[in-house]
Amino acid sequence: MALFPVISNFQYDFVLQLVPVDTDNTMDEVAAAAAHHSVGRRVAAQPGKIVRVRRQGGADFFPRAMRLGETDIKPMETLEFIFCEA
Amino acid sequence: MPMLERADWYDIARDTNWTPKYVSQEALFPDVMTGAQGVPMAQWQSYDEPYKTSYPEYVRVQREKDAGAYSVKAALERSNIFASADPGWHSILKAHYGSLAVGEYAAMSGEARMVRFGQAPGMRNMATFGMLDENRHAQLQLYYPHDLVSKDRQFDWAQKAYHTNEWAAIAVRHTLDDLFMARSATETAIMLTFAFETGFTNMQFLGLAADAAETGDYTFASLVSSIQTDESRHAQIGGPALEVLIANGRKAEAQKLVDVAIARTWRLFAILTGPSMDYYTPIEHRKQSFKEFMQEWIVGQFERSLIELGLDLPWYWDKMIAEFEFQHHAYHLGLWFWRKTLWWNPAAAVTPECRAWLEEKYPGWNDTFGKCWDVITDNLLAGREDLTHPETLPVLCNMSQIPICAIPGNGWNVKDYPLDYEGRTYHFNSEIDRWVFEQDPVRYRDHMSLVDRFLAGEIQPPTLAGALAYMGLSPAEMGDDAHKYAWADAFRPDPLAKSAA
Numbered sequence: 001m002a003l004f005p006v007i008s009n010f011q012y013d014f015v016l017q018l019v020p021v022d023t024d025n026t027m028d029e030v031a032a033a034a035a036h037h038s039v040g041r042r043v044a045a046q047p048g049k050i051v052r053v054r055r056q057g058g059a060d061f062f063p064r065a066m067r068l069g070e071t072d073i074k075p076m077e078t079l080e081f082i083f084c085e086a
Numbered sequence: 087m088p089m090l091e092r093a094d095w096y097d098i099a100r101d102t103n104w105t106p107k108y109v110s111q112e113a114l115f116p117d118v119m120t121g122a123q124g125v126p127m128a129q130w131q132s133y134d135e136p137y138k139t140s141y142p143e144y145v146r147v148q149r150e151k152d153a154g155a156y157s158v159k160a161a162l163e164r165s166n167i168f169a170s171a172d173p174g175w176h177s178i179l180k181a182h183y184g185s186l187a188v189g190e191y192a193a194m195s196g197e198a199r200m201v202r203f204g205q206a207p208g209m210r211n212m213a214t215f216g217m218l219d220e221n222r223h224a225q226l227q228l229y230y231p232h233d234l235v236s237k238d239r240q241f242d243w244a245q246k247a248y249h250t251n252e253w254a255a256i257a258v259r260h261t262l263d264d265l266f267m268a269r270s271a272t273e274t275a276i277m278l279t280f281a282f283e284t285g286f287t288n289m290q291f292l293g294l295a296a297d298a299a300e301t302g303d304y305t306f307a308s309l310v311s312s313i314q315t316d317e318s319r320h321a322q323i324g325g326p327a328l329e330v331l332i333a334n335g336r337k338a339e340a341q342k343l344v345d346v347a348i349a350r351t352w353r354l355f356a357i358l359t360g361p362s363m364d365y366y367t368p369i370e371h372r373k374q375s376f377k378e379f380m381q382e383w384i385v386g387q388f389e390r391s392l393i394e395l396g397l398d399l400p401w402y403w404d405k406m407i408a409e410f411e412f413q414h415h416a417y418h419l420g421l422w423f424w425r426k427t428l429w430w431n432p433a434a435a436v437t438p439e440c441r442a443w444l445e446e447k448y449p450g451w452n453d454t455f456g457k458c459w460d461v462i463t464d465n466l467l468a469g470r471e472d473l474t475h476p477e478t479l480p481v482l483c484n485m486s487q488i489p490i491c492a493i494p495g496n497g498w499n500v501k502d503y504p505l506d507y508e509g510r511t512y513h514f515n516s517e518i519d520r521w522v523f524e525q526d527p528v529r530y531r532d533h534m535s536l537v538d539r540f541l542a543g544e545i546q547p548p549t550l551a552g553a554l555a556y557m558g559l560s561p562a563e564m565g566d567d568a569h570k571y572a573w574a575d576a577f578r579p580d581p582l583a584k585s586a587a
Contacts, residue, residue, distance in 0.1 A: 012498050
């Protein structure tokens, strides 16, 4: 496990934010860490929806259970966090 | 004894070029300092400054200006204007003084470089007065707020801001270093006086003086007017320098300097003047929106100046104009949300009445920026002010040093513009910022943004609290909502609930 900073570009928010996560975190856990800094602060919660993670500009989301350390995401890469149907 | 008219002796008196005997011309005027770009000194003889003055005339006029400004200040010393002004106006003053006062000293150094290394005698002569102007501006803008420190210690940041690692101070320093502290004489003439002053501050100071008078702050109005009249004179140093470069086949080089300088200046304007005009100025005193001001005064004036000189509009002109719709709203939201990192108290200015004004001036505001403010307002109404503060840092642009941000809500278009260079990934707010970096990456590559420093372990403890301490903000100086959240009361469904808040 290792501390791993990523950049959160959270859907409907206005700013990129620094989010410290861990290489052992799953994509759902990474999404939750990013949501902590946006949802309920400047972005309205969307009950019933989940937040998925993809590269900036990417078409595909990372699998929800995939661990950060298993991906080729680089430290301080900008990730998009998008509300999706559960 | 009859005196000659100035026009009869001016050209001879100010033509101080000579042929050096003991050192080479290149040693006396190295290209790296002159920025002449290979244009021989003889060609610079055609430089014709549009505003001519002599030293006795200059001193006489400046003395009158100083006497005027200081006498207004003295006359109004005991008035109640400051105490009765809206807190939003106080924030404008604090942001202005902190971001500009010491910058005037930097401008003095820039002018001094033109005095020493300007290729044209006319440039050296005008810059001598410009240097004295900038010294006056620094002194005035340090002295005036000093009187207010006893009323509100955030005014101490007029003196302090530039000597700290506060993020907005870094953003201003980074820009001014680039435009005139680390530039040759010719580059300074173009980037400081033509782009920064003619293009932006000269107009902005006119508007600011009018706003001050409208608010009733005649002390600040007279101060800013006094400075503006200097600006309008020494800002004319750059135009003739551009003419010489263009006439000698250096249009592309000149164009690049102008384009870089406008790009960088626009960012500072968007974050300082934008929120001041559209949010901090009480709604009853707003005469035009920031967008209207930019379109009428900056774009209109600047386009004419550029075309008349034979230059083109910057390649990003349309992109910049598109940013008038949203960039300063995003900056305002960031300033307010990270308000503890500021030396002023941002006025949220999002009451129902303010939001109606914003929607009228910027159609779609409620559906975009309004969505974020909805959440913030709901949190305040629910007694959850804690959720209106951040728990992390925003990512800063490696060019502007300002948070990377854009449109939220249903117009969401926030995007990183990254660039990999020599093994490091840089992050930018827009194509424009990234383009500026690409013009001279060696110049910019080693600078560490506040976030870069945080990740490199330079900020300890590595927490938001550690970052605040690193920025030099004491708890008594940290920014807060200008109106202590009173604006949120307007959204309470039950008026009786106001007293319970």
